[in-house]
Amino acid sequence: MTIRCEIVSQDRTVFAGDVDIVVLPGAGGEMGILPKHAPVLTTLKYGVIKIRKGGKEELFTVAGGVAEVQPDIVTILADAAENINEIDVSRAEDARKRAEEILSKGIPADTDVYLAMEAALRKSNLRLDAVNRYRKGGTRVPTSEN
């Protein structure tokens, strides 16, 4: 018994496949979705989506969005989503530094700029946290030197 899971972000399909269980960061806390789950519509928080399929686990960061659960399918419309193995640590590091720098100079007068910077900071923090916590083997270990 499997359930179909599709993760799409605005610019691409991040994941699509049949899986055993999906764990997602819902508005009311972590939700584990098994096949034949009751229909749910929930917003997503910043966090990590876990997908298990035959003992193998895949992890995705998600920066907010909406998930629709039907008994046979989970559709995740993410504002931004990435497979943890695809995260470019040095880029996330750079983005975090840049955002921190701008925010440390005081709050930008333009609200849009401020919100964009804050979102960028949250996103890169999420990515880095996720990589530190979950990535195995340490293909690209984050170092503050480079």
Added chain:
Amino acid sequence: MASAREMKLRIKSVKNIAQVTRALETVSASKVRKAVNAVTATRSYATKAWQVLKHVAEQPGRDSLHPLLAQRKEIKNTLVVVITGDRGLAGAYNSNVIRYASQRFDKNPVPVKYIAVGRKGRDLLVRRRKDVIGDFSNLPAAPTFFDVSAIGRLAVDAYKNGEVDEVYLLYTDFINMARQVTSVKKLLPLELTDEGRVHDFEQAKPTGPSAAYDYEPDQSIILDEIIPRFTALQVYQAILESQASEHAARMVAMHAATDNAKDLAGAYQLAYNKVRQQGITNDILDIVGGAEALSAK
């Protein structure tokens, strides 16, 4: 027949035109590639968002779920968002959209207001004395969702405050390089069956009446968030589809113009050669005539 000098000028100007149209064709070719990438990249998200919206609309008692889902008993005003290009020289692209608009909405039983996206469409609508309440021109070449979200918001607001009772979206669907189809989609209130829809949302398989959703955090919060946003997303997707169509249409039109200019230049060249040859023949006849007159003496 025109003089050889005049014809030479003609040939030159036709060749210049061919050069310009060829340049435009090349530019459009690279633009269409980018636009197609953009439109296919967002298509899956837009399709899924549309599916979710439909599932929400299939819920029992949709009229009471959210003001944007409620079907109004009396339709007093219609709003049409018309998406065209900012520039011409794209074959029949712009006029097709406007022609479709007047076919579809000129006999509408209630007054129709328009929001024009694109300068050409605005000009054509204004010339036909339509009621244009909004105008969004000079959109960036590859708009982001934020660049165009204001358009969706304007439509949603007009619907919310009762200024209009239904909203249609009129745009050009990009099928492939050779085929673009003018399409209309009912944006608000949400329609479960699509009219003039060709390809992109067909994956939405008909699901029976689904059980009522559980909402997290709260029904009104989540519907308030996703319904206006997904509606604006449909506008965004339509704009991307239209831009890809515009560039493709321009590429084809400019290709045809280049071919025509080449044919024309060839025809003029032939005529010019004839005139030139005629002139030479006449000169030789003069000389021969003169020589004979001399030797006859």
